[in-house]
Amino acid sequence: MSSLTLLQSLHESLSTRAQVKSVFGDPIIAGDKTIIPVAKIAYGFGGGTGSGGLEMKTARGEGGGGGGGVGAVPVGVFEVGPQGTRFVAVGDKKKLLGTLLLGAGLGLLFARRKRR
Numbered sequence: 001m002s003s004l005t006l007l008q009s010l011h012e013s014l015s016t017r018a019q020v021k022s023v024f025g026d027p028i029i030a031g032d033k034t035i036i037p038v039a040k041i042a043y044g045f046g047g048g049t050g051s052g053g054l055e056m057k058t059a060r061g062e063g064g065g066g067g068g069g070v071g072a073v074p075v076g077v078f079e080v081g082p083q084g085t086r087f088v089a090v091g092d093k094k095k096l097l098g099t100l101l102l103g104a105g106l107g108l109l110f111a112r113r114k115r116r
Helices: 003-015 093-115
Strands: 028-030 033-052 061-081 084-089
Touching: 003 033, 003 061
Parallel strands: none
Antiparallel strands: 028 033, 033 061, 061 084
């Protein structure tokens, strides 16, 4: 299989899965509310090939390879009900707080260094 054929095959396989349904899951009805899960999706693929050799009589050069993948991370849900629609984020508040504190600490450190 040539590298171009391999890449086209990987692209077709992954692009058929890139649908709205991949990001917005199937709605879930709970009482008078409808919950729609939301995720962040990342697709990637790559491949390579080679030819030639090591300039030795017994060594032949050839090669090829490829791969692909997909990842999904939940980001929240849309909640649709009689009172309206709202987005409820799913996240680690401790991680967010830690990142904010680290950023503030680094900002203070750099500000002190700049004054000197």
